[in-house]
Amino acid sequence: MEKSLTGGRFLLVTILNVVITIFELLGGLLSGSLSLLSDAFHNLGDALSVVMSYVAHRVGGRQQTRQNTFGYRRAEILAALLNAAVLILVSLLLAVEAVRRLLHPEPVKGDIMLLVAVVSFLANLFSTILLNHGAQHNLNIRATYLHLLSDALASVGVIIGAILITIWQISWVDPLITVLVALYIIYESWPIIKQTFDILMEGSPDLDYEAIAQDICQLPEVDGVHHLHAWLIDENNVVFSVHVNMENLTLSNIEPIYRQIEALLCRKYGVNHVTIQAECRRGKDESLFYDQNDWRHE
Known part of the structure; x- marks a missing residue:
């Protein structure tokens, strides 16, 4: 207030x-x-x-x-x-x-x-x-x-x-x-x-998710994005989670990419809280939004 x-x-x-x-x-x-x-x-x-x-x-x-x-x-x-x-x-x-x-x-x-x-x-x-x-x-x-x-x-x-x-x-x-x-x-x-x-009901905020995926994929070392989730705590606070495919990097090399993604989401899309899961090839061919049947094919 x-x-x-x-x-x-x-x-x-x-x-x-x-x-x-x-x-x-x-x-x-x-x-x-x-x-x-x-x-x-x-x-x-x-x-x-x-x-x-x-x-x-x-x-x-x-x-x-x-x-x-x-x-x-x-x-x-x-x-x-x-x-x-x-x-x-x-x-x-x-x-x-x-x-x-x-x-x-x-x-x-x-x-x-x-x-x-x-x-x-x-x-x-x-x-x-x-x-x-x-x-x-x-x-x-x-x-x-x-x-x-x-x-x-x-x-x-x-x-x-x-x-x-x-x-x-x-x-x-x-x-x-x-x-x-x-x-x-x-x-x-x-x-x-x-x-x-x-x-x-955990409805998704009105964001351009395709554009978000494209922006993330343009960052160095990022090969793909899948299993994206976004929801609102209240009308002003957006929570965001996403799985990101990267090259086989060490954790010290992944963290700077995390910070770039967080800064992008905060600055351009107004996201307050970001959770990122890095993966190499797992889920690379899966849809941007979570499909409950995806796990059966992993």
């Missing part, structure tokens, strides 16, 4: 969201506004999301141990997945209730709705500003930031709806806004679900 994203900022964002939640719950009950009540539940989720995000980051920053040799960075990926999944679930439930309200409109007090929505928007906007920088480089913070941004957008929709209700008394605008915001939140949350799931 960036230095600017201190525990104090997370605490401030959490307190803001708890206050907004109580304020919107009361405002929603007094005005009869579903969009305010839905915004209140989103804000409650935001407060829990911020706490979860901060705890996950603290766990993720712990040093590696004998039981977790890659460290604990996946804690943040799990938190991001859970945050996004909860956000989608809550949005679906509120969308269902909004459809019911569209079919059976209920009276809404636009003036109370407007006042609460404006205060909520300003508070949510301030919270998103506090977390904006870290959201650019961290899935965990990005998921939390999305919670806050979605609430800020929801508040804008509620403000518009409150104005329309106050002027023209069209109460069906309230559940309509709830549906639109819910759909937008689901649309924005799905990529986080997909990316975190790919990381947890």
Whole structure:
């Protein structure tokens, strides 16, 4: 987490969201506004999301141990997945209730709705500003930031709806806004679900593996590359392993080639951790990516 994203900022964002939640719950009950009540539940989720995000980051920053040799960075990926999944679930439930309200409109007090929505928007906007920088480089913070941004957008929709209700008394605008915001939140949350799931399933990062193989093969003494593996610890840390065919060299001659390969992968492809297995002729004719049947022919 960036230095600017201190525990104090997370605490401030959490307190803001708890206050907004109580304020919107009361405002929603007094005005009869579903969009305010839905915004209140989103804000409650935001407060829990911020706490979860901060705890996950603290766990993720712990040093590696004998039981977790890659460290604990996946804690943040799990938190991001859970945050996004909860956000989608809550949005679906509120969308269902909004459809019911569209079919059976209920009276809404636009003036109370407007006042609460404006205060909520300003508070949510301030919270998103506090977390904006870290959201650019961290899935965990990005998921939390999305919670806050979605609430800020929801508040804008509620403000518009409150104005329309106050002027023209069209109460069906309230559940309509709830549906639109819910759909937008689901649309924005799905990529986080997909990316975190790919990381947890050891999916390969988006690299040009054919180009990597060609670059390695252009190094002196390298005759071939096979059994390449790459996966992500989190969205920023790539782990890479590969078998490299070389001439029959001594270990002291192989180590400089290892360093060249590591420097190439780090500088050009952003790989953080490299494991190389040198071989003379073994596996030279095998595929670039591991085939579980290859061992049967060795």
